[in-house]
Amino acid sequence: xxxxxxxxxxxxxxxxxxxxxxxxxxxxxxxxxxxxxxxxxxxxxxxxxxxxxxxxxxxxxxxxxxxxxxxxxxxxxxxxxxxxxxxxxxxxxxxxxxxxxxxxxxxxxxxxxxxxxxxxxxxxxxxxxxxxxxxxxxxxxxxxxxxxxxxxxxxxxxxxxxxxxxxxxxxxxxxxxxxxxxxxxxxxxxxxxxxxxxxxxxxxxxxxxxxxxxxxxxxxxxxxxxxxxxxxxxxxxxxxxxxxxxxxxxxxxxxxxxxxxxxxxxxxxxxxxxxxxxxxxxxxxxxxxxxxxxxxxxxxxxxxxxxxxxxxxxxxxxxxxxxxxxxxxxxxxxxxxxxxxxxxxxxxxxxxxxxxxxxxxxxxxxxxxxxxxxxxxxxxxxxxxxxxxxxxxxxxxxxxxxxxxxxxxxxxxxxxxxxxxxxxxxxxxxxxxxxxxxxxxxxxxxxxxxxxxxxxxxxxxxxxxxxxxxxxxxxxxx
Numbered sequence: 001x002x003x004x005x006x007x008x009x010x011x012x013x014x015x016x017x018x019x020x021x022x023x024x025x026x027x028x029x030x031x032x033x034x035x036x037x038x039x040x041x042x043x044x045x046x047x048x049x050x051x052x053x054x055x056x057x058x059x060x061x062x063x064x065x066x067x068x069x070x071x072x073x074x075x076x077x078x079x080x081x082x083x084x085x086x087x088x089x090x091x092x093x094x095x096x097x098x099x100x101x102x103x104x105x106x107x108x109x110x111x112x113x114x115x116x117x118x119x120x121x122x123x124x125x126x127x128x129x130x131x132x133x134x135x136x137x138x139x140x141x142x143x144x145x146x147x148x149x150x151x152x153x154x155x156x157x158x159x160x161x162x163x164x165x166x167x168x169x170x171x172x173x174x175x176x177x178x179x180x181x182x183x184x185x186x187x188x189x190x191x192x193x194x195x196x197x198x199x200x201x202x203x204x205x206x207x208x209x210x211x212x213x214x215x216x217x218x219x220x221x222x223x224x225x226x227x228x229x230x231x232x233x234x235x236x237x238x239x240x241x242x243x244x245x246x247x248x249x250x251x252x253x254x255x256x257x258x259x260x261x262x263x264x265x266x267x268x269x270x271x272x273x274x275x276x277x278x279x280x281x282x283x284x285x286x287x288x289x290x291x292x293x294x295x296x297x298x299x300x301x302x303x304x305x306x307x308x309x310x311x312x313x314x315x316x317x318x319x320x321x322x323x324x325x326x327x328x329x330x331x332x333x334x335x336x337x338x339x340x341x342x343x344x345x346x347x348x349x350x351x352x353x354x355x356x357x358x359x360x361x362x363x364x365x366x367x368x369x370x371x372x373x374x375x376x377x378x379x380x381x382x383x384x385x386x387x388x389x390x391x392x393x394x395x396x397x398x399x400x401x402x403x404x405x406x407x408x409x410x411x412x413x414x415x416x417x418x419x420x421x422x423x424x425x426x427x428x429x430x431x432x433x434x435x436x437x438x439x440x441x442x443x444x445x446x447x448x449x450x451x452x453x454x455x456x457x458x459x460x461x462x463x464x465x466x467x468x469x470x471x472x473x474x475x476x477x478x
Contacts (some may be wrong), residue, residue, distance in 0.1 A: 027308070033329065066105050072107060081114070084135065091137035169231075173251075189256060198260060200263075214272075260301065279335040279336065304326065365431045396442035
């Protein structure tokens with residue numbers, strides 16, 4: 001028995017080490033057509049993904065994760081923070097419905113993420129006074145439910161909550177306008193043995209600053225490193241992470257664990273968002289996380305952003321927002337990626353059993369001239385109500401001619417509306433074809449939509465605005 005016990009102890013230790021170092025993924029559901037949760041969970045298993053971060057407690061997804069062996073971080077959207085902050089009972093009800101229920105049924109919930117980047121400066125302080133009370137109430141509810149040791153609270157924060165006046169990581173500290181609040185939160189996390197979660201986006205640094213050194217975003221070394229005393233930083237992740245660690249040390253919490261909640265690279269929607277860079281970054285990231293950073297050795301706990309493309313995400317930050325996935329909307333891998341970091345020639349395993357709509361597309365009629373006065377309004381409407389984020393300078397569909405751009409917009413709207421014949425009219429400008437328009441482009445994909453998963457919680461949302469907006473515009477075109 002002693003030998004068996006020792007063997008089990010070694011196996012348990014190895015599992016803990018592997019689970020801690022294995023990279024996780026963010027699973028978002030802001031999409032018009034979602035793969036069935038069971039299909040996605042199988043895809044997670046097929047790719048050896050052991051950790052997943054959810055932005056909300058979706059019943060269908062949590063049901064599918066039962067007894068999957070996948071560790072789960074369940075998110076609470078920002079719009080729920082006010083209610084949770086103002087009522088302990090509300091927090092208890094949320095924990096009962098979205099955590100206890102599923103833990104008891106075999107879902108391995110490890111974290112509850114209270115809010116999502118609530119202190120972003122663009123929110124103008126909307127969540128400053130409610131996030132910490134919400135965190136406290138959720139923690140109290142977990143303890144009351146007997147889950148205080150098993151499930152930890154955290155707040156996924158944007159890296160803008162800390163900075164370095166000198167640009168050197170060693171001078172890192174929390175943002176002056178929220179410094180006191182951050183110290184309170186960090187102290188609370190520390191008291192409850194909970195992690196600090198931060199979202200780090202090297203791509204955004206590049207997107208916001210055209211003079212940002214491209215090689216500094218990746219992991220192969222940089223011609224423009226940051227020298228901080230005896231340490232030379234050659235990539236953004238290490239420098240950003242250690243700026244946070246310096247802020248924690250400066251305020252007396254240098255041993256607090258850190259989770260990188262979101263990190264990744266988009267594949268479309270911008271000149272620097274492409275398959276080549278995304279693969280280079282994500283493979284470099286997977287290989288890099290096992291070694292830690294200059295100020296903290298050991299594997300980083302990190303979650304790739306993201307698993308699957310989402311065509312309903314806001315594009316206010318940029319068209320790239322809909323293209324963060326390592327898989328396309330239908331679960332097809334975008335590029336070769338080894339999530340273990342040991343076999344760089346390994347390929348991702350795509351979703352199985354995906355059902356598609358008919359092989360047909362909506363395109364501009366060949367007889368319609370570009371001088372037709374209805375084209376501009378039709379394209380504008382199609383793009384406003386579908387997804388044209390792959391159109392533009394140096395994007396995947398950047399090589400299309402004018403008629404190709406129009407056809408892409410029409411088809412996007414047609415597919416999003418389940419190939420309904422009424423969605424391919426546009427005042428008699430469009431027609432349905434069985435010839436794939438993608439064949440005329442080197443990289444542009446004219447998608448065929450997947451059959452919608454009727455069990456998804458977003459189905460009613462899509463229909464609540466889709467046809468309501470469609471009908472009056474048809475009347476205008478007529």
